[in-house]
Amino acid sequence: MTNTIRLKAFLLTLLLVGLFSMVWHFNVSGAAADHGMDAEYAAMMGAASKGGSSLPGPLDVADTVLAHLASPLNYPGTNQPGLLIHISYSIARVLAGFGLAALVAIPIGFAIGMSPLWNRALNPIIQILKPISPLAWLPLALYTIKDAELSSIFVVFICSVWPMMINTSFGVMSVRREWLNVARTLEVKPLRLALRVILPAAAPTIMTGMRISIGIAWLVIVAAEMLVGGTGIGYFVWNEWNNLEITNIITAILLVGVVGMLLDTALATAARFVAYSD
């Protein structure tokens, strides 16, 4: 039953992607009529001179994707860093910023969840800091840290810290009273209570916060790298925009999507390990 639905859904997905590609293909490969341009000018204008679109079609993109797959470490035909290098930089920055954010957010979230005093004291600060676009921090980070690499990590950190902190405190606050009462009747010491009762009880909520955070972090890193430059998939996209290499931009966009999905899937899998049903 579920298997047939899965199969049908898969076929439907293929159909939708196929349809989209066909519409795309036929829209960009217009009639190859000669407008009587000067030959040199026509060469400069490329496809547009023939009445077609300047956008590459799906087949052009497929060619580029294959070229990048064939040479992941080097930009095809050059000795410049390839897509794999760029995306690895981006992933490393996201993981570093995200990891630091988890180290800070989970203990603070715990404290907020455990103590009404800390909850009230920190709440206004969080509410003000949370809605700030992480990119707004970038100039300040560049000015104070004076390091592009660390600044982009800081931007990832500052955007992923809030959802994790808020979800952790919410998870800790909503630990069922009866579980705490069990721990009290067993005279469980505070550290053991935190690690064996409250943390596992709140873990599913914390994991949800982590999933939200990594999603935001992945959105932000592309923009941050466009501004910071040097390496990373965001820089790659901006560089290819300057080169007007649209197929490379589309290839990079697809790659960003795939990696984002993989990051989310990884955390979803981790979430399944800490899930429990009552």
Next chain:
Amino acid sequence: MTTATGERPTLSIEGISKTFADGNAEPLTVFDDIWFRINQGEFVCLIGHSGCGKTTMLNILAGLDLPSNGSVIAEGTEVTGTSLDRAVVFQSHALLPWMSVATNIAFAVESRWPQWSRQKVWEHAQKYIDMVQLQGHEDRRPSELSGGMKQRVGIARAFAIEPDVLLMDEPFSALDALTRGFLQDELMTICRQQRQTAFMITHDIDEAILLADKIILMTAGPNAWVCEIVENTLPANRTRSDMHRHSNYSPMRNHLLEFLINRSDSRQELRSDGGYDNRHPPLIRPTWVEGQQTIHDQKENDDGKR
């Protein structure tokens, strides 16, 4: 302070009352000036309607809550917080859902004896898993167990820490009648074997008659009080299947039923009536008297005449 007669009680409840003052609202006194004792090896049941503060009472005995007045004395010292000497079986079983059956029990064992080796902890836990006949289910999560099995784990966890007294808050009320019967039998067997001191809150009269040596009758709240203490007059070796044949069964059951239906309102004049002493509520021993007809018997005779 204590009404010392003979042995020292495991738990002595001395004049406790509980008042909830919630902001502007009129303070609500749930129960007032309650005195009773739970002696070593005794099984005490508390019966009363909902609203007379039964769960609050149990929480105070467990140390999860504090009385507004009076005190609870456990083995000579005043209860000011929870203790591993007083284990609680919660109404909702309260198992930790991310732990397996064995880990739930081992967690309690480790809390009791932190210095024990891992192996010793698990052997001890296994002993109590076997006791409640959950062999083969050790690695299951609570969500994979039936309601009755969950409550067995709750009971095993409470017994596993070898407490001085076991406190139970309507432990079987969420179970179907058949499962409840099995678990009552099991609990009775274990308590008799281990000579476990126990205190149970219930609203099931037959459960109280089967399990309890002493039944405390609380009037309806607010301002609930101990109306009387009923001593179980059935023989100690009674079982669920034969206790109703005993001549004292009907008087016991009728007395309790009569109380719950007709006498449980919290009339203060009854209490202030000269004969009543808060510290020594009347002790009743319902027995069968030759020639005395219970209401139940009368009805049967009437039916017979038709």
